[in-house]
Amino acid sequence: QVQLVESGGGVVQPGRSLRLSCAASGFTFSDYGMHWVRQAPGKGLEWVALISYHGSSKYYADSVKGRFTISRDNSKNTLYLQMNSLRAEDTAVYYCAREVGDVWGQGTTVTVSS
Amino acid sequence: QSVLTQPPSASGTPGQRVIISCSGSRSNIEINYVHWYQQLPGTAPKLLIYRNNQRPSGVPDRFSASKSGTSASLAISGLRSEDEADYYCAAWDDSLSVGLFGGGTKLTVL
Numbered sequence: 001q002v003q004l005v006e007s008g009g010g011v012v013q014p015g016r017s018l019r020l021s022c023a024a025s026g027f028t029f030s031d032y033g034m035h036w037v038r039q040a041p042g043k044g045l046e047w048v049a050l051i052s053y054h055g056s057s058k059y060y061a062d063s064v065k066g067r068f069t070i071s072r073d074n075s076k077n078t079l080y081l082q083m084n085s086l087r088a089e090d091t092a093v094y095y096c097a098r099e100v101g102d103v104w105g106q107g108t109t110v111t112v113s114s
Numbered sequence: 115q116s117v118l119t120q121p122p123s124a125s126g127t128p129g130q131r132v133i134i135s136c137s138g139s140r141s142n143i144e145i146n147y148v149h150w151y152q153q154l155p156g157t158a159p160k161l162l163i164y165r166n167n168q169r170p171s172g173v174p175d176r177f178s179a180s181k182s183g184t185s186a187s188l189a190i191s192g193l194r195s196e197d198e199a200d201y202y203c204a205a206w207d208d209s210l211s212v213g214l215f216g217g218g219t220k221l222t223v224l
Contacts, residue, residue, distance in 0.1 A: 035213065037159075045151070045159060045202050047213035059211050095158055100149055101204065102170055104158040 002026035002103050004096050009108030012086055022079035022096030022105055030054075030074040032099045036081045038092035039107075048094070049081065064090075086112045117142065118203055120216035127224045131191040134219045136203030139184050142214055146206045148186040150179055153200045153218075162201075163188065190221070198223045 008020040022034070036048040049070040050059045058070050069082040079096050093107040119137040126132040136148065150163040161170055163179040166186070179188045186205075190197055203216040 037213075037215075044200075044218040045153075045204075045215040047204070047215055050213060059213070061212055097159075100147075100161065100164045101151060101159065102161045102164065104160070107158055 004098065004103055004105035006094065006096055006105040006108035009094065009110045011111045011113060013114050014087060014112055016086055017082070017084045018086060018110060020081040020083065020094055020096075020108060020110070022081075024077045024079065024098075027098075027103075029072075029077040034070075034072060034079045034099070035097045035101070036070060036079075037095045037097055038090075038110075039095070040089070040092040043092075046092070051079070083110070086110075088112050117207065117210075118205060118214050118216035120201075120203060120219045122217065123220045123222065125222040125224055126190075126193045128193055128195065130193045131189060132193055132221065134188045134190075134201050134203075134221070136186045136188070136216050137184065138186075138205060138214070141209035142184075142205040142207040143181065143186055144184045145208060148179070148181050149204045150177075150188045151202045151204065153202065155199075159202065193223055195223050197221060 003025045005023045012018050033052050035050050038046050038048050051070045055072050067085045071080045091112050093109050095104050095107045097104045147165045151159040152162045153159045162177050166181045167179050176192045201219045207214050
């Protein structure tokens, strides 16, 4: 079945780095643009980044631009989010989602705390 | 404060019709598709409506949506207790080259 599974979340100190992964299955991954979306505790959804199906176009929210990098490996059916210089305000559940948001992962939790 | 503006809350009784609005601007709602998501507590969002008014398979026809100019709306008819959830609109913004979510509307079924 069509599925997205995130991994890589955890507790990290401010200023450190973390890489999230999103493994896709059940569909032709290389045909779709992919998003990262996050949700801070008790807050609404926040769009984080988008990568085109071929990986050559990337877009970022102002809140993460210059610190986060979205990438993908179509040979491995996997989406990534490299998060550097993490801040307390990056604490959230991070979801990957397919193009129009018809498929979402279960989310992985990132906590930035000293 | 979100660029897409939704009322923070809405409510209705079982069987009623509820409408949730989403206000934006020319660079997002007016010229791009609007999508709507439902999020139940502790779960990932679920796509309710895509491309302004299209329902994915499996979404009941009680859910419908429309768009006019810089605003969009989601209508839920025949309200049921299981519709109690958070609802979000979303659109791409061509000026900012970013994705946008509304702040979300918490729907309570009284």
